[in-house]
Amino acid sequence: MGKKKKTEAKVLSQAILAEGIYDLWLETDLAMDAHPGQFVGVYPTNKSTLLPRPISICEVDRDRSAIRLVYRVVGSGTAEFALYQPGDYMMILGVLGNGFPLTEAAGKKVVVMGGGIGGPPLLQTAKELSGKGDVTAASVTAVMGYRNQETFLADDFRKYSELVIATEDGSVGTKGNVIDAMRQQNVECDVIMACGPMPMLRAIKAYAQEKGIKAYISLEERMACGVGACLGCVCKTKEVDHHSYVHNTRICTDGPVFDAEEVEI
Amino acid sequence: MNTQVEIAGVKFKNPVMTGSGTFGSGMEYSDFVDLNKLGAVVTKGVANVPWPGNPVPRVTEVYGGMLNAIGLQNPGIDVFVERDLEFLKKYDTKVIVNVCGKSVEDYLEVVERLGNESRVDMLEINVSCPNVKEGAIAFGQNKDALFDITTRIKKVAKQPVIMKLSPNVTSIAEMAKAAEAAGADAISLINTITGMKIDIHKRKFALANKTGGMSGPAIKPVAVRMVYEASHAVKIPVIGMGGIANGDDAIEFIMAGATAVAVGAMNFHDPYTTEKVVEGIESYMKRYNVEDINELRGIVE
Known part of the structure; x- marks a missing residue:
């Protein structure tokens, strides 16, 4: 897996799939490392905002070096994303989290x-x-x-x-x-x-x-850093967690995908 | 051009540090920044035993910043020493360990334990976390309690001691003086400002803890004012923090009286912020022909 980075991504297309649901394709070299179930942090440009918005990767097209994000507009950050047009650039942080364990399937x-x-x-x-x-x-x-x-x-x-x-x-x-x-x-x-x-x-x-x-x-929680440092997005675990040494695991880094038996939800 | 600063005999290659709790022990951010380029890594608060922290949601964004109520989740001193301190041995940067506790005895246990660790250059004592019910801020909002805990920690500490102060007080100058009188080697400020956010759609508090500590660019003017007041009240060095996003912000804190600065919440906005602040300080110095960063300290009277 490549190093995580914050990088510029070019909007290739954006469409509306349903009321409030948007379909965005972004060109980024993060596509080369993206695994099903992983996510990226997307930054609004509005100066009043601080945190990246975690959005799961819907589809990867390595031929075009592109990722597809399908998201719902829920607040001012995602409302801004909905305005982006082909050719615009967005800042994203990725690739984040561990995806689905495909080998188990x-x-x-x-x-x-x-x-x-x-x-x-x-x-x-x-x-x-x-x-x-x-x-x-x-x-x-x-x-x-x-x-x-x-x-x-x-x-x-x-x-x-x-x-x-x-x-x-x-x-x-x-x-x-x-x-x-x-x-x-x-x-x-x-x-x-x-x-x-x-x-x-x-x-x-x-x-x-x-x-x-x-x-x-795959779990969701309010996140801040997205990279496992701030301990904002934790979930209760059945056993003592390997990293935290308490019954909490980091959704952004040790998840977002967990064996359902391991987490207390 | 000299960017080196000194606090209690410890020399830092530049004045840029990380704000405790925003940077883990550096591991998670080593993908993004070269830790060797930082003045110091200030670690997430560590207690004598593992702490589970608060229920979620623990974080929420607010205008120009965020609120957090993590509740000092940490793996305890044993794991910290074996894993986190071991990791930091690879890097050529100073290490400041942030220490938290519920009772004075908790703090003393951690401070004594760290006394044998040569990788630890300084201790930062967290008497200002607003998100835990016992300890922490209870020691940081009353000058007699602050004096008492500082005195007791100084008696056992092998490394120089920084007391991290809370902005949630009537007079920051009085608190700074109490820390100095008790023998603190330095003070750092500000910790977060207690805030609250209500989700009007769900008719619930945004944080499970109801209140949280506010950080981010929106608190910077409050922090600059407090660094100014504290640094004029004491002779010991001040480490300034609160919403620092770039080199210009860092210079502002230094001009207010800070010897060093720390980058906190902005790490979440841009994981490269710490390195950019180092570069930004250097470009300011070049632009204005500043030979030594120490010339700028407290220059605004």
């Missing part, structure tokens, strides 16, 4: 599960496991949960996996959450890789325990 039936804006990092995960990377799974099924019929990235997931959809309002696929969709559509798997809101991750952890399978979950 080698030759296995894998389900990637995403809820809302947790879906994007699973796309590159599905892409690589479907035969485009170093490790190939026996099968890849994407189970994606959305609020309504705005099922952003659905066509992208269909390229690399079977796609099962759950919507809160029942407008598409199973009415309910991703676990409801798993059960209703009899999706079977040996390992789960997931990212989404905390209630969903808790449900996935319980589901994996029930089925006796492994689940790797």
Whole structure:
């Protein structure tokens, strides 16, 4: 893995995928080191801001030396990002965190599960496991949960996996959450890789325990440095952590992806 | 051109240090900056035993800065000595270890333990963290308590002692004088300013701890004023910090009376900030033909 750095990235394209959901391609040499499930810190230029915004890498295109970020506008920082046009430059910090442990999925039936804006990092995960990377799974099924019929990235997931959809309002696929969709559509798997809101991750952890399978979950927390120095973004752990020597692990550096059994969520 | 400064007999190649808690023990930032180029690495606070810190959320951004309530999470002195101090042995920079505790005895235990460590050039005593319920700021908001803990630490410390002061006091000059009278070799300031943020959409505090310490460029004028007042109240050296983002900011603190400066929250904005501050100080000196950085100290009367 290359050294982390703060670097300039050129905007190649930006599109709107759904209400408040943006699709940004950036040209950066960080693409060469990017692993599914890792993230970058993106800096707003507004002088009133201090901290980089952690955004997961949705897709990597090494031929164009580009990364794709699919993000939701949630505050003034991401609102600024939404204004960027092709040819503009942004400052990013990366590549951050450890991604999904793809070797754990080698030759296995894998389900990637995403809820809302947790879906994007699973796309590159599905892409690589479907035969485009170093490790190939026996099968890849994407189970994606959305609020309504705005099922952003659905066509992208269909390229690399079977796609099962759950919507809160029942407008598409199973009415309910991703676990409801798993059960209703009899999706079977040996390992789960997931990212989404905390209630969903808790449900996935319980589901994996029930089925006796492994689940790797990507966590989110308020971050400051993004590189493991400030100890802002910690998660409780079952055992004493190897770095902190207390029951806390750093999401930015030791995560954001963890074995669901190792973290107390 | 001389950028070397001296505090309590310890010579620093330049006046630029890291703000405790913002830089770990340097390991995480060694991807970005050459630690050999810094005057000193000031480590994250360490206690006699591991501390778990506060619940999350621990950090939040505010206009021109941030609030943190980490709660001094640290792995304890044993791991610190074996891992962090060992790591720092590779570098040619001074090492200042920040020490925290819940009771005076906690502090003394760490200070005594570090007495045998030749890699430790100085100690910085954290009596100003606003985010823990016991210890820390309890010693830093009352001048008698500050005098007492400083006296007791000085009795056992083998390295020179810096007392890190809180801005959350009525008179910073009185606190600086109390530290000096008790034998402190230097003081550093400011620690963070207690603040609060409420998420009006969730109708909750932004931090689990409700309050947090504010840092970042927005606090710089407060810090400059306090460094000025403290440095005019005492004869011991002052290490100034609070929102330093570039060489010009560092020069401002030095002109206010600081012998050295530390870069804190801005490391999070730009991990190269410490090195850029070193370069910025040098370019200021070239521009104005300053031969020796020490000429600028307290130049504004």
